[in-house]
Amino acid sequence: MLEIEQYMVNELGGADAVANLMNPVPVVTEIVPTPVTVITTTVVPATEIDVDGRIYVKTAGKLYIKTAQGKQCFVASYIEVIANARNYGGQSWGKIVQFSDMDKKTKKLFISNSDIVANSQAVIKDLADVGLVISSDHNSVNSLLHYINLAKPVKSVNAICTDRIGWHGNIYLFHDNTFIGSSTEQYIYTGAPTGNHFAVKGTAQSWKESVATLCKGNTLLLVAVNVSLAAVLLRLLKMESGGYHFYGESSTGKTTTLHVAGSVHGDPDQMIGTWRSTTNGAEGRAKKFNDSLLIMDELHQSNPKDAGEAAYMLFNGKGKQRSSVLGEARAVSEWRLNCLSSGEMPYAAFIQEGGKNSRAGQEIRMLDVPADMEAGYGAFEDIHGAKDSHAFAELIKKACADNYGAPIREFLQKLTEYEQLQRLESDFIGVKERFITDYVPADASGQVQRVASKMAVVALAGELATGFGLTGWDTAEAYEAVGRTFTRWLSNRGTVGQQEAEKAVEQARNFFLRNGNSRFLHIHIERGNQYTLFNPTSTCHNLAGYKLLNSNHNFEYIVFPDVLKEMCAGLNLTYAIKTFIERGYLKTEPDGKAQVRHRLPGMGQKRVYHFTDTLLSDAEEPVTEADTLEVEE
Ligand SMILES: Nc1ncnc2c1ncn2[C@@H]1O[C@H](COP(=O)(O)OP(=O)(O)OP(=O)(O)O)[C@@H](O)[C@H]1O
Ligand SMILES: [Mg+2]
Numbered sequence: 001m002l003e004i005e006q007y008m009v010n011e012l013g014g015a016d017a018v019a020n021l022m023n024p025v026p027v028v029t030e031i032v033p034t035p036v037t038v039i040t041t042t043v044v045p046a047t048e049i050d051v052d053g054r055i056y057v058k059t060a061g062k063l064y065i066k067t068a069q070g071k072q073c074f075v076a077s078y079i080e081v082i083a084n085a086r087n088y089g090g091q092s093w094g095k096i097v098q099f100s101d102m103d104k105k106t107k108k109l110f111i112s113n114s115d116i117v118a119n120s121q122a123v124i125k126d127l128a129d130v131g132l133v134i135s136s137d138h139n140s141v142n143s144l145l146h147y148i149n150l151a152k153p154v155k156s157v158n159a160i161c162t163d164r165i166g167w168h169g170n171i172y173l174f175h176d177n178t179f180i181g182s183s184t185e186q187y188i189y190t191g192a193p194t195g196n197h198f199a200v201k202g203t204a205q206s207w208k209e210s211v212a213t214l215c216k217g218n219t220l221l222l223v224a225v226n227v228s229l230a231a232v233l234l235r236l237l238k239m240e241s242g243g244y245h246f247y248g249e250s251s252t253g254k255t256t257t258l259h260v261a262g263s264v265h266g267d268p269d270q271m272i273g274t275w276r277s278t279t280n281g282a283e284g285r286a287k288k289f290n291d292s293l294l295i296m297d298e299l300h301q302s303n304p305k306d307a308g309e310a311a312y313m314l315f316n317g318k319g320k321q322r323s324s325v326l327g328e329a330r331a332v333s334e335w336r337l338n339c340l341s342s343g344e345m346p347y348a349a350f351i352q353e354g355g356k357n358s359r360a361g362q363e364i365r366m367l368d369v370p371a372d373m374e375a376g377y378g379a380f381e382d383i384h385g386a387k388d389s390h391a392f393a394e395l396i397k398k399a400c401a402d403n404y405g406a407p408i409r410e411f412l413q414k415l416t417e418y419e420q421l422q423r424l425e426s427d428f429i430g431v432k433e434r435f436i437t438d439y440v441p442a443d444a445s446g447q448v449q450r451v452a453s454k455m456a457v458v459a460l461a462g463e464l465a466t467g468f469g470l471t472g473w474d475t476a477e478a479y480e481a482v483g484r485t486f487t488r489w490l491s492n493r494g495t496v497g498q499q500e501a502e503k504a505v506e507q508a509r510n511f512f513l514r515n516g517n518s519r520f521l522h523i524h525i526e527r528g529n530q531y532t533l534f535n536p537t538s539t540c541h542n543l544a545g546y547k548l549l550n551s552n553h554n555f556e557y558i559v560f561p562d563v564l565k566e567m568c569a570g571l572n573l574t575y576a577i578k579t580f581i582e583r584g585y586l587k588t589e590p591d592g593k594a595q596v597r598h599r600l601p602g603m604g605q606k607r608v609y610h611f612t613d614t615l616l617s618d619a620e621e622p623v624t625e626a627d628t629l630e631v632e633e
Contacts (some may be wrong), residue, residue, distance in 0.1 A: 052150040065143040075140045077133040081151045085161035088168045101131025110161045110190050116149045163191035166291025167235045172412050181416040198266040200405030207407050210399035211263050212471045217382030222481035224261035230461035231293045231338035237428050241315050242454045243339040245347040248371035253379030254342035256393045258295050261340050263404040265293050275302035282310040290335035299343025308351050315365040345572050349500040364447045367489050414468040432456040439483045455486045504576035511567040519544035530599040554613035564609050585615040
């Protein structure tokens with residue numbers, strides 16, 4: 001089936017370049033408006049080529065076929081066959097062709113041989129879709145297919161064509177067609193354009209002296225680097241993709257930590273994407289970051305449903321089956337990666353907030369790791385003599401902006417040297433056994449064991465990098481940082497949603513305790529649904545709502561919607577509301593809606609939140625027997 005990808009050509013030069021080489025004299029056409037029209041044309045020398053008995057004529061930007069009578073018939077805009085190519089498995093042979101589209105953008109496509117002979121309409125359609133101008137004449141179309149099928153390629157070496165970076169056997173391919181590992185083959189990446197994600201600045205040594213040095217003594221930063229490095233080990237160890245979500249308050253250093261992780265593979269500014277950009281094209285991004293690190297910042301910019309589906313797709317490792325133009329199934333995309341994410345809320349709570357239970361196993365795929373290391377410096381523990389943690393965060397970002405991309409290349413270089421690749425499996429078994437002994441409780445469930453295995457890969461990556469001389473860290477530093485993170489994940493597990501709910505309740509209680517007398521006017525019900533002020537002359541500055549004494553002699557609070565946002569600052573509002581309803585702290589409309597309608601003094605009917613008295617009464621200290629005795633005395 002036709003597998004087609006397009007991208008701007010980098011190393012091979014554009015079809016324009018090829019065409020210009022063939023036709024050095026440009027066509028100059030100048031039109032002067034009437035009454036006198038002068039057309040000046042410089043005739044380009046045409047080049048004739050024989051393609052298996054048929055004579056083709058190339059002129060600037062165009063391809064013609066010569067008929068038996070010597071007439072030139074237009075076939076298509078100029079197209080060059082660059083190389084014969086096949087996939088890594090030595091199958092799916094085809095051609096790489098290159099041309100300029102109508103915007104003068106260079107396009108390069110892989111066209112499979114089987115499609116040329118058995119699915120020619122789809123080939124022509126795809127070529128036309130990506131901008132090749134093709135004659136509609138039946139014979140010319142036929143001539144184009146003959147040309148693509150049999151023209152001698154520009155490159156004599158057959159290429160391996162792939163739409164994903166990463167491992168192909170023992171070589172690791174980058175987007176710019178360079179690779180690490182030894183192979184005599186030529187690889188051509190035909191996947192989506194990547195921008196400058198995997199650029200290099202500085203050297204592995206300068207990264208070690210700057211970024212890696214600042215990571216020392218900082219658990220989260222060490223783990224970020226190790227997760228990043230471990231991304232290239234997953235396929236080799238047949239391990240599944242992993243996700244790590246750093247959550248916590250704003251300005252803790254979460255994004256800064258992502259910069260550190262990103263700097264291992266490329267330009268951090270380019271590497272860090274948002275959840276929103278990923279949910280819009282999860283499959284495309286996953287393919288782009290295959291065998292590498294995918295970074296998604298700002299979970300809250302997504303929504304629970306999209307975030308859940310994106311994560312499912314990412315960790316599933318496979319794209320959706322698609323139909324081709326002729327109804328046949330295209331090959332399904334496949335990838336493996338490590339993913340780092342950040343947001344103010346835990347991932348599990350965010351997903352639950354959408355009212356849906358996370359899909360089976362989702363919570364152990366995206367592991368919630370609190371970003372606050374509780375050392376007084378947010379995400380950091382050792383600020384290396386910086387003035388304060390803010391200054392330290394800035395120092396890290398600067399180090400990452402000046403030094404990136406080289407570490408992963410050096411890591412891969414060392415990994416593919418000597419016997420390391422052969423030893424990798426046994427190294428992993430060793431680290432995993434140690435990790436389980438050191439950190440995993442004896443009665444741990446299968447899921448916990450699975451997470452421990454993933455984290456053992458992360459620990460192994462750190463140990464290897466340190467052994468290769470890439471980090472300058474103490475021997476056990478990376479391993480222990482991963483171990484501590486596993487322990488923190490384990491102790492937090494299953495309670496993160498709970499914590500978020502408790503926080504919402506506590507924040508609401510504090511709000512009423514602090515503002516109950518100053519920002520809520522006392523009202524009572526007059527008739528029907530109409531509320532009036534208890535004291536008609538009372539006024540209030542910065543009114544938050546109203547309070548109402550109920551038959552239990554407790555106050556219920558009526559809160560304006562924008563004030564609820566103020567009350568729940570820093571929390572996910574939908575999740576907080578859900579919690580209030582579940583615990584009976586909010587009255588709802590008969591259809592379950594959280595906003596109820598009340599006729600309020602001087603406002604007419606308004607949608608508001610109505611808190612029951614149990615929000616505060618639930619927090620009251622129970623009266624103990626001792627209290628009673630004290631009173632009696
Ligand atoms: N631990 C910290 N202590 C004090 N300031 C910090 C800390 N970490 C980062 N900052 C500062 O906060 C700002 C934002 O940093 P960063 O983007 O890393 O935070 P964040 O945790 O991702 O915040 P947000 O949740 O708002 O995205 C920067 O100016 C940075 O210097
Ligand atoms: Mg951030």
